[in-house]
Amino acid sequence: MTQGKDLTVILAAPRGFCAGVQRAISIVETTLEKYGAPVYVRHEIVHNKFVVDSLRAKGAIFVKELDEVPSGAHVVFSAHGVPKVIPQAAIAANLDFLDATCPLVSKVHREVEQHHAAGRTVLLVGHRGHPEVIGTMGQVPEGSVILIETDDDARTVVIEDPENLAYATQTTLSVDEVKDILAILKARFPHIQGPRKEDICYATTNRQAAVKAIAAQADAIIIIGAPNSSNSNRLVEAALAAGCPKATLCQRATDIDWAWLESVNRLGVSAGASAPEVLVEELINTLQQRFNVTLQEVKVIDEDVVFHIPAKLRKA
Structure with missing residues (x-):
């Protein structure tokens, strides 16, 4: 039941999972389906506690280093990529590894x-x-x-x-x-050479553009994302730089500072590339319990990028 003041929630789009994050999570899930639990994951597969906890509940075991993984076990490397010595160490330790590094x-x-x-x-x-x-x-x-x-x-x-x-x-x-x-x-350095195509990924660029598009319309912006997520933190910075009076990072709805929202009538919402849409929905549902919420969405571009999981998992 709604109560209290009216609140317009402006959803930035695109937001949330990118193709690289979706691929990494699918690699862990499909490895669990094919080989059974446990499947070891070196570091957080992506920077999001909800995602990590969900995979842990399915049988993933997250470790800091490979010496925590028993010989012969299946291990997945995170979406962030690893130094070359890590696959070499996995081979030496007789580990069956899958690399979930974003393409x-x-x-x-x-x-x-x-x-x-x-x-x-x-x-x-x-x-x-x-x-x-x-x-x-x-x-x-x-x-x-x-x-x-x-x-x-x-x-x-x-x-x-x-x-x-x-x-x-x-x-x-x-x-x-x-x-x-x-x-x-x-x-x-006039002769410095760079990439043929910029290295900042399409999802980072698109999510920042979407946040900038709603910044001037919002009294405040909440970014759903983890404190250790680089792209989520950059969305907060982009919102402030584009003219939004205040912006904050929030892991999930239970972390909302209600006093921070007291003077807010128009709230922008987005999510980092490693944050699932279910957490955005949770935030909206929580807001609806306190306010009379009107939803708007501002979309700057459609995304259709897909990265396939490794062939040996697709055969499953």
Whole structure:
């Protein structure tokens, strides 16, 4: 039963799961169906507690490192990608592994390898400690990639051979943030080589565009996503940068700060690429219990990207 004031909820679209996340989750689920529990997963398959808990309930066991996995077991690598030493270690430990790395992250891996093979130093624009960055830097020998996190890094980085230089980017960054950093690098190093097609993934770009499209219409925006989800945090930043007075990250409806919503009449809602739509529905249902909710949706683009699971699982 609705009560209280009227609240317009503006849903950004697209939102939630991207093709890479859907593929990674399907790999774990299909591996469980084919081989039975347990199936081990190195690190969180995607950065979302609800998803991880759901897979754990089906028989997935999440581990930090491969030495926690018994010999002969089935193990899945997360969507964020892993350094080359991880598959090598899995083979040495007699583990049957499946790689759930997002194909768009794998694209960045191959770019970095190709630049290294051509004798170029690679500048990787990304966030230190993020699993995707660790995996990308781990495709080539240590010291071959220099991490660029900020504008200041771009302004001060010292390159021994600026004629043999390339860049790549983490796939889940803010489009605007990367644009500024790349502008600095290209001004300093006119011969720097980049990808033929930008590294920031379509889903990150589309979700940021959708949030920007609703920012000016909303008194506040809630982004459903995990605190350790890069693309979800970037959506909060995009909302604020596009003019929304306030925006916050919320893992699920139970985490809502109701005092934060007191002066809000028009609430924007989106979800990071690793957040399932069921959590958006949960949020709306919870809001409907307190407010007279009117729903609107603002769609900036239709998405039809699909990434298939590995062939040996499709045969199941």
